[in-house]
Amino acid sequence: MTHVAHITLLFAAVLDLFAMLYRDTLTLQEENSDNSQYFKWLKNSGEFTSIKRLLAVAILFGVFTTMAQVSWIVVLILAIALAAQALYLLPKKQTEPSKFAPRSKRVYLLAGIISAALSGAIGSLTGHLTGADPAKANAIIAIIALIISPLIIIVCNSLLPGANRHSSNTNENGHFKSE
Numbered sequence: 001m002t003h004v005a006h007i008t009l010l011f012a013a014v015l016d017l018f019a020m021l022y023r024d025t026l027t028l029q030e031e032n033s034d035n036s037q038y039f040k041w042l043k044n045s046g047e048f049t050s051i052k053r054l055l056a057v058a059i060l061f062g063v064f065t066t067m068a069q070v071s072w073i074v075v076l077i078l079a080i081a082l083a084a085q086a087l088y089l090l091p092k093k094q095t096e097p098s099k100f101a102p103r104s105k106r107v108y109l110l111a112g113i114i115s116a117a118l119s120g121a122i123g124s125l126t127g128h129l130t131g132a133d134p135a136k137a138n139a140i141i142a143i144i145a146l147i148i149s150p151l152i153i154i155v156c157n158s159l160l161p162g163a164n165r166h167s168s169n170t171n172e173n174g175h176f177k178s179e
Contacts (some may be wrong), residue, residue: 001072001074002074002075002133003135004135005072005073005075006075006133006135006136006139007074007078007085007135008076008079008137009063009078009082009135010076010077010136010138010139010142011077011079012079012080012085012086012139013082013139013142013143013146014018014116014119015084015086015140016056016082016083016085016089016093016142016143017082017115017119017142017143017146018086018112019085019086019087019090019107020052020089020146020149021087021108021111021112021115021146021149021152021153024052024088024109024111024149024152024153025100025104025108025111025152025153026104026172027041028099028104028153028154028157029100029103029104030108033103033104033107033157035154035157035158038150038153038157039154039158040152042150047150052085052089052136052150053090053147055081056082056085056087056143056146056147057147059072059078059081059082059120059143060140060143060144060147061080061141061142062074062078062144063075063078063136063139063143072178075136082143087152103160105152106160107156107157107160109158110156110157110160111152111153112151113158114155114156115142115145115149117151118141118145119138119141119142119145120138122137122141123137123138123139123141125137125141126140126141
């Protein structure tokens with residue numbers, strides 16, 4: 001039953017990670033895909049110490065507690081808390097829903113691929129080397145990724161061509177204007 005609880009925690013962590021990446025990508029888009037403006041917003045908004053990130057940090061610590069080591073019920077409670085946060089972060093019904101510009105779609109896709117690949121590779125390797133349940137190790141890495149998701153978004157935005165261009169150089173679709 002413990003393995004099932006760890007798999008549930010992994011799915012909840014991945015769901016929360018993708019919800020957080022979605023939110024962070026939309027914010028980057030609002031900052032015209034400019035890393036310096038996005039980073040300034042992060043500093044000024046207190047996003048790194050928001051309740052969403054602090055909850056993820058608390059859950060991360062909770063996974064390492066003795067209670068989580070011996071009781072699969074504690075792991076399920078932590079998974080439910082992550083899943084609830086993910087559902088809270090998912091876009092609400094709006095009269096005019098937010099849409100990704102093409103560049104933001106690429107940033108979100110790249111961030112998701114990098115986060116999933118790192119979570120899978122590092123988590124599985126750690127689980128294999130330490131003898132821990134690989135699902136639990138993958139969930140831990142996914143929780144860490146959601147805590148640092150703004151940094152992942154900045155890295156992904158920088159990896160794509162044309163990063164840090166100002167909005168005056170792009171049209172409404174996020175493509176560069178031709179001279």
